Amino acid sequence: MESLIRKNIQQLIAYKVDAPQFEIIVNANESPYDFPMQLKRKFCDDICNTDLNRYPEACFPELIEAITDYTGVPGEGIICGSGSDELIAMINQAFVDPGDVVVSHSPSFSMYDIWATIANARHMMVPDLPGHLPDVEGMIAAACQNQAKLLYICNPNNPTGYIFSRTDIIKILDTVPSLVILDEAYIEFFGESGVDLLEKYPRLLVLRTLSKAFGLAGIRCGYALGNKEIIDILYKVKGPYNLNVLTQKLAVIALKNRDAILRNLEILKAERQKAMRVLETFPGLTLYPSGANFIYFETERAEAIYQALLKRNILIKRFIETDATPGSIRFSMGKPQENQKILDIIKEVVYNEA
Incomplete structure (x- = not known):
């Protein structure tokens, strides 16, 4: 079978997504608000x-x-x-x-x-x-x-x-x-x-x-x-x-x-700004400005944060560290109570490992 595959496809890693079997899903930059x-x-x-x-x-x-x-x-x-x-x-x-x-x-x-x-x-x-x-x-x-x-x-x-x-x-x-x-x-x-x-x-x-x-x-x-x-x-x-x-x-x-439908934009932008203000106070996080519906930050504790959130049935996006960059986290804005829960867990990890 391998001889039949185009050479440029043989080494291509398939884009696979996690099954959304989580209480809170903020890994794919979706809106947390369903269609009216x-x-x-x-x-x-x-x-x-x-x-x-x-x-x-x-x-x-x-x-x-x-x-x-x-x-x-x-x-x-x-x-x-x-x-x-x-x-x-x-x-x-x-x-x-x-x-x-x-x-x-x-x-x-x-x-x-x-x-x-x-x-x-x-x-x-x-x-x-x-x-x-x-x-x-x-x-x-x-x-x-x-x-x-x-x-x-x-x-x-x-x-x-x-x-x-x-x-x-x-x-x-x-x-x-x-x-x-x-x-x-x-x-x-x-x-x-x-x-x-x-x-x-x-x-x-x-x-x-x-x-x-x-x-x-x-x-x-x-x-x-x-x-x-x-x-x-x-x-x-x-x-x-x-x-x-x-x-x-x-x-x-x-x-x-x-x-x-787009009334929710102001809620999500306000939640993004509120979450960024909280994250700015945590040690060991390099936070970047965002013009989208998500927040991105780099930290040596990325894997620990990711695992802690998974244990609480929360799915975020985790990027593996490379020679050029440390590990990083991206999470899209959920509803206010969801965002607060995520921030509380990140705070636990950051200060327990500080």
Whole structure:
């Protein structure tokens, strides 16, 4: 069997996720607030009046209209996928030949590397500067010197939470020869989007998702915004019915009722700030600013914190230490009582081992 596998896939480690059998789950940057019940009922009514024996709309016209209303981007500049993951796969399928260079900053979203590996590309991950600041000059140099096909900017960044300044984003766009993918999965928590830059920069593609701020990780709906030429290219590699009718219906309801859903943003941002103020008082933690719905910190006690939380039936994200970085923890904001419980356990570990 091994002789049949593509060589670049043989060493690829599969992306596997933990089964969510925990009392508190804050490892995947999901919203702790479920979709409102009244909107679930509306969804049920819509589905009862939908023919499920027919294929879904292949180009999702109703969903595209709702996204246009939300983002201001015309329908010809929008394509949807099963989360940002599928869109990243489509970008690689459309633009990357074996041996091409893909550039990103590091650490960042792991799917950039996975899909680049599957495409048999050379992925150049430019390490952060000290203090987890993105090395913008290093990214530009890597892209220009290697004629990179793609360059990823995750803003706000996952997992560190840092922000690329608008000046830096424009500098990258003005300099590199690449298709620049601005991943705005967490942009609602920050608020300063780069979507308006699409008018000036034809090689810019913006990724968005309903999994985070909209609290719809379970329906797997993402979308890309760009100029018509790029979107038309992506349609060439899109599966004919890649977004099922249930996802399309619920996504439309969410976007049309966004004011009610996005009220939770202020609660989550306030919880993030409150938790950061508490963590700043703990010894042995290096805490980093976050523009997203999660907190990231480095500590030599990362494994002890992770295990202590697991024993209390709480799942967070633990990053293993490397030669360059100590162990680190990322946890997304839960409900206030959940966050308090997590902070109490971290405090126990920190002071018991101090």
